Amino acid sequence: NAGVMQNPRHLVRRRGQEARLRCSPVKGHSHVYWYRQLPEEGLKFMVYLQKENIIDESGMPKERFSAEFPKEGPSILRIQQVVRGDSAAYFCASSPPGGYSPLHFGNGTRLTVT
Amino acid sequence: AQSVTQLDSQVPVFEEAPVELRCNYSSSVSVYLFWYVQYPNQGLQLLLKYLSGSTLVKGINGFEAEFNKSQTSFHLRKPSVHISDTAEYFCAAGFQGAQKLVFGQGTRLTINP
Numbered sequence: 099n100a101g102v103m104q105n106p107r108h109l110v111r112r113r114g115q116e117a118r119l120r121c122s123p124v125k126g127h128s129h130v131y132w133y134r135q136l137p138e139e140g141l142k143f144m145v146y147l148q149k150e151n152i153i154d155e156s157g158m159p160k161e162r163f164s165a166e167f168p169k170e171g172p173s174i175l176r177i178q179q180v181v182r183g184d185s186a187a188y189f190c191a192s193s194p195p196g197g198y199s200p201l202h203f204g205n206g207t208r209l210t211v212t
Numbered sequence: 213a214q215s216v217t218q219l220d221s222q223v224p225v226f227e228e229a230p231v232e233l234r235c236n237y238s239s240s241v242s243v244y245l246f247w248y249v250q251y252p253n254q255g256l257q258l259l260l261k262y263l264s265g266s267t268l269v270k271g272i273n274g275f276e277a278e279f280n281k282s283q284t285s286f287h288l289r290k291p292s293v294h295i296s297d298t299a300e301y302f303c304a305a306g307f308q309g310a311q312k313l314v315f316g317q318g319t320r321l322t323i324n325p
Contacts, residue, residue, distance in 0.1 A: 102255070131312060140218075140257075140302060140317040177250060189255060194304050198263050198306060203255035203315055 102123065103172075104190050110210045117177040117184070119207045123192030130173045131201060132158075132165055135187040147173060180211045185189035214239045214307045218316035226324050227294055233288040235303030236278075242308040245286040250300040250318075259301075262286065269314055273297070282288045298323045 103122040111117050128149055133141040143157040147167035158165065162180075167173040177184055187208045191201035195197050221236040237243055244263045248256040262273025267279040277288045286303060303316040 103254075129311065133315075141313065141315040143312050146312050154310075191256075193311075199255075200246055200261055202256045203248075203257070205253075205255040 102190055102192050102202050104204035104207050106207060107205065108208050108210070110212060111116075111180050112173065112212055113181055114179050117180050117189075117209055117211075118179075119175040119188050119209070121173040121175070121190030121192075121204060123173070123190075124202050126190055127192035127194050127202070129193045129195065130167050131191045131193075132173075132175050133191065134188045135189060135206070137186075140155075144175070178207075180209070183209050185211045213316060214241075214305070214310075216303055216305045216314050216316040218301075218303055218319050220319050221317065222320045224321065224322045224324060225296050226294045227295055230291050230322065231293050231297075231301075232287065233321065235286045235288065235301075235316055237305045238283050239280050239284075239285065239305070243313075245279060246304045246306075246313065247271065247275070247286075247288050248302045248304060249273075250302065252266045252299075256302060259288070293321070293323050295323050295325065297321060 130147045132144040135141050144163045145158045146154040162178045164176045186205045188204045191203045193199040215238045217236045221321050224232045246261045247259040250256050260269050262269045262279045270276045300318045302318050304313040306313050
């Protein structure tokens with residue numbers, strides 16, 4: 099079984115451009131989570147989605163950031179008008195339905211804003 | 213507030229020495245706990261988990277952790293480390309009523325020959 103697939107692995111954007119990060123969960127997993135990891139820091143929760151629904155976006159900045167998990171296709175984390183402070187590793191994780199399941203992580207997308 | 217704290221940002225040890233990485237949590241509801249390992253430029257890999265039952269949990273690569281409710285701790289231990297254990301280790305907690313995991317700041321384990 100393929101694990102969580104994230105692409106691209108590395109993404110370079112100039113300030114003001116848009117960044118789109120994609121995540122395909124483990125087959126059969128209907129829950130997707132996005133986390134951000136800044137240098138020398140732990141993982142900060144951003145958003146939790148189920149198919150076509152945002153369940154918890156309490157960790158996502160109110161402006162410029164959005165996430166979706168459509169009925170078909172990967173989950174997308176979109177950052178509009180990127181700034182240098184958005185440079186980080188963004189990790190996607192997935193889990194099956196039901197409580198208390200471990201999260202399965204992808205290898206991350208490393209965003210660099212120049 | 214619900215939180216996870218890893219008390220040591222870096223832990224250097226010699227090869228074949230024992231190691232303990234500390235993790236404490238704060239919660240007013242039931243909690244379930246995990247340890248993950250992150251190798252350079254990779255995602256997080258599950259080491260072990262505590263959901264309920266026996267408080268001593270064994271994981272992969274010879275690691276184990278003990279849930280201590282009175283101390284609100286979930287420390288990770290290995291009796292003898294190898295060079296290949298060099299990585300970042302994250303403690304994480306899930307809290308009853310919330311699906312997401314909350315992570316600690318991470319502990320960088322470096323093994324000296």
